[in-house]
Amino acid sequence: MAPKSATITVDANLATAYNAAPKAWQKxxxxxxxxxxxxxxxxxxxxxxxxxxxxxxxxxxxxxxxxEQQSRYDELCAKREAETLTPAEHTELLHxxxxxxxxxxxxxxxxxxxxQLRRVSPQQLMQQLAxxxxxxxA
Numbered sequence: 412m413a414p415k416s417a418t419i420t421v422d423a424n425l426a427t428a429y430n431a432a433p434k435a436w437q438k439x440x441x442x443x444x445x446x447x448x449x450x451x452x453x454x455x456x457x458x459x460x461x462x463x464x465x466x467x468x469x470x471x472x473x474x475x476x477x478x479e480q481q482s483r484y485d486e487l488c489a490k491r492e493a494e495t496l497t498p499a500e501h502t503e504l505l506h507x508x509x510x511x512x513x514x515x516x517x518x519x520x521x522x523x524x525x526x527q528l529r530r531v532s533p534q535q536l537m538q539q540l541a542x543x544x545x546x547x548x549a
Contacts, residue, residue, distance in 0.1 A: 464528065471521035474514055480507065 487504040490496045526536040
């Protein structure tokens with residue numbers, strides 16, 4: 412990543428006033444400007460950086476069905492609720508359920524691995540990431 416640079420535009424009148432000022436005042440102005448620049452560097456927010464291992468875990472945690480798979484799963488669930496599911500569609504629905512179960516198991520394992528990597532409990536990690544446990548209907 413290239414370092415960021417800043418440009419300071421100085422009004423011509425300010426430059427004239429600076430040049431006309433005694434050398435002692437010029438030195439004070441230079442020192443004040445250096446302090447201001449140093450403080451701006453020190454207070455610059457840091458950008459979070461993920462390691463390659465954390466990135467891979469986040470990709471697994473955020474994994475989901477493709478939009479087409481989700482749409483078909485929703486369609487099959489609606490047919491099941493309406494009791495209009497054919498035997499072939501029932502088999503297809505079971506395949507989707509297996510895929511979702513595998514996906515959720517992998518997401519959970521990735522969450523546990525990330526918690527271990529960050530040395531926090533899974534509950535703490537979920538709070539940090541604002542992940543709420545799913546609510547299941549009885």
